[in-house]
Amino acid sequence: MNRIKASELSAALFLILTGILCFISGRSFQTMHRPEPVFPSAGLTATHRLSDYFPPLKNTHGDTEVYIFRGTEEGGNLLVLGGTHPNEPAGLVSSVLLIENIRGKRGNVFIVPRANASGFTHSDPQEGNPQRFAVPTPSGPRLFRLGSRLTNPVDQWPDPAIYINPARQKLSGNEVRNLNRCYPGRADGFLTEKMAFGIMELIRRERIDIGIDLHESAPEYPVINAIVFHENSSELAALALLELQAEGFDIRLEASPVNLHGLSHREWGDHAGIKAILLETPNASHGRLKGKPSSSLIVDGKDKFYAKASRLGWLFVPYGEEGIPLALRVARHLAALKALLGGLAELEPEKAVEVEGMPPPAEVQKKGLGAFLHPPQKSG
Amino acid sequence: MKKNCDVLVILFWFSFAFLAMPGNGQETVGIFEQPMLITSAGQNAEVQIAAVLARRAGLNYTLSKQATGAELENVKTLVLVLGASLKGLGAAGLDMDKERDRVRALITAAQETHVPLLCLHLGGESRRGQQTDDLIAEVLPLAKMVMVVKSGNGDGFFTRLCQPKNIPLVEVEKMADAQVPLQKAFK
Numbered sequence: 048m049n050r051i052k053a054s055e056l057s058a059a060l061f062l063i064l065t066g067i068l069c070f071i072s073g074r075s076f077q078t079m080h081r082p083e084p085v086f087p088s089a090g091l092t093a094t095h096r097l098s099d100y101f102p103p104l105k106n107t108h109g110d111t112e113v114y115i116f117r118g119t120e121e122g123g124n125l126l127v128l129g130g131t132h133p134n135e136p137a138g139l140v141s142s143v144l145l146i147e148n149i150r151g152k153r154g155n156v157f158i159v160p161r162a163n164a165s166g167f168t169h170s171d172p173q174e175g176n177p178q179r180f181a182v183p184t185p186s187g188p189r190l191f192r193l194g195s196r197l198t199n200p201v202d203q204w205p206d207p208a209i210y211i212n213p214a215r216q217k218l219s220g221n222e223v224r225n226l227n228r229c230y231p232g233r234a235d236g237f238l239t240e241k242m243a244f245g246i247m248e249l250i251r252r253e254r255i256d257i258g259i260d261l262h263e264s265a266p267e268y269p270v271i272n273a274i275v276f277h278e279n280s281s282e283l284a285a286l287a288l289l290e291l292q293a294e295g296f297d298i299r300l301e302a303s304p305v306n307l308h309g310l311s312h313r314e315w316g317d318h319a320g321i322k323a324i325l326l327e328t329p330n331a332s333h334g335r336l337k338g339k340p341s342s343s344l345i346v347d348g349k350d351k352f353y354a355k356a357s358r359l360g361w362l363f364v365p366y367g368e369e370g371i372p373l374a375l376r377v378a379r380h381l382a383a384l385k386a387l388l389g390g391l392a393e394l395e396p397e398k399a400v401e402v403e404g405m406p407p408p409a410e411v412q413k414k415g416l417g418a419f420l421h422p423p424q425k426s427g
Numbered sequence: 428m429k430k431n432c433d434v435l436v437i438l439f440w441f442s443f444a445f446l447a448m449p450g451n452g453q454e455t456v457g458i459f460e461q462p463m464l465i466t467s468a469g470q471n472a473e474v475q476i477a478a479v480l481a482r483r484a485g486l487n488y489t490l491s492k493q494a495t496g497a498e499l500e501n502v503k504t505l506v507l508v509l510g511a512s513l514k515g516l517g518a519a520g521l522d523m524d525k526e527r528d529r530v531r532a533l534i535t536a537a538q539e540t541h542v543p544l545l546c547l548h549l550g551g552e553s554r555r556g557q558q559t560d561d562l563i564a565e566v567l568p569l570a571k572m573v574m575v576v577k578s579g580n581g582d583g584f585f586t587r588l589c590q591p592k593n594i595p596l597v598e599v600e601k602m603a604d605a606q607v608p609l610q611k612a613f614k
Binding site: 282 | 472473475476478479480514515517518520550553601602603
């Protein structure tokens with residue numbers, strides 16, 4: 048048997064090399080604490096932080112921006128949440144697209160693009176995901192972080208073996224860091240529960256009428272291309288579905304299970320009485336059947352393995368070779384938002400919310416996201 | 428200009444009549460009376476769509492997702508929205524056997540009180556499957572009229588059930604298209 052010849056010198060060299068690699072990767076990882084810049088439109092009327100509604104979040108990684116667009120006419124109050132799960136990029140990008148384009152006309156719009164700000168500061172271990180993805184614009188790529196579904200363990204650790212959430216639902220331990228299992232939150236709980244509590248405080252204090260939580264799911268997951276609705280929003284969801292189908296978007300309705308607690312579409316309705324909606328689009332980079340994770344997979348949405356899975360009938364959405372690009376997923380979110388606002392105006396005209404400048408979903412698909420995003424060179 | 432408009436109006440009504448008339452010439456206009464009771468057979472989410480279509484069509488309806496025979500009092504038409512949803516059943520605390528028993532009892536009560544049955548299948552291809560098909564096969568032959576989203580009848584399943592009983596079957600491309608034939612089906 049051959050023995051590897053080693054010396055004190057080679058050991059020292061490897062030690063130094065390991066140290067350099069750790070330093071470089073550590074520095075790179077630390078950059079995930081740097082939020083991507085957002086360039087609000089001229090229609091922005093105020094920027095708050097979640098800690099303004101729940102002060103214990105101040106100076107924590109759970110604090111996050113709330114962009115407010117107040118209309119000139121009386122109307123309802125809309126809350127849009129992106130980034131509840133920072134590994135579902137259509138939520139963040141849809142929110143940013145709204146912030147950078149809209150002006151309030153009737154009622155008020157509150158947008159939280161990075162609902163779980165801590166989740167954006169790390170990535171899922173062993174997934175090999177890129178830290179950022181690049182959305183092309185005419186002036187160059189805009190970079191956005193791809194975070195984790197869960198709060199950063201540096202901010203909240205350790206997880207219990209079994210998690211009993213504030214709504215008394217028994218869940219697996221790591222769900223204690225999943226914002227969308229922690230509603231209605233706890234004022235004195237874990238950081239993620241405090242974030243959920245802060246969002247509930249925002250809903251209560253701003254008298255929100257309708258809340259929309261933007262998500263994505265894997266193509267092999269049954270709740271996909273869907274409007275998930277609290278039972279108090281069933282007619283609204285049905286109206287939105289008809290509108291979306293008329294515009295050529297295939298979408299389905301999913302009632303929020305009454306016995307599954309801790310989720311936005313359940314607890315926002317149960318505890319704050321608002322119309323509660325969660326939207327899902329299909330994201331290959333989020334699924335288990337994908338090939339190599341990359342920025343391109345997130346933005347272009349092409350994956351030969353998902354195309355094959357679709358041909359074999361394993362998926363809940365059609366997934367061709369052309370993929371399902373981020374622009375289409377964002378367009379779906381925007382179209383659903385528009386349809387929901389149309390439905391709200393039909394059902395409760397006094398609570399109608401109207402905005403100007405919202406990127407038309409068909410144009411987002413045709414021209415791409417970059418046509419509606421602020422140029423990147425003015426960042427920083 | 429006016430002549431063109433007249434032609435368009437005639438074309439519109441002609442196309443509507445074509446849409447509302449099944450291939451074998453069965454009557455599908457003005458065959459039901461109001462008010463109607465809308466309920467689901469299988470606790471699907473499309474029952475809510477049916478209610479919205481009825482509201483938009485200006486029809487007098489009551490929506491009850493778990494309707495029983497007792498709710499048929501003063502009702503002139505029973506509308507069953509077909510399609511089993513495991514999530515819907517779970518959310519309602521039901522299983523398929525309990526749901527089938529409820530639907531059977533409701534239809535029996537409707538037959539006893541001479542309330543006609545209109546069946547809708549709005550979920551298309553994705554709202555088919557063994558459980559749904561079993562339920563449809565049991566219920567559909569009792570209907571006075573059936574309306575389906577076309578993709579749900581891609582394999583001719585509804586056609587095969589309706590034809591032997593001479594039950595009018597109206598196909599629509601998408602859910603929203605069901606509003607007009609639904610409206611016209613009522614007096």
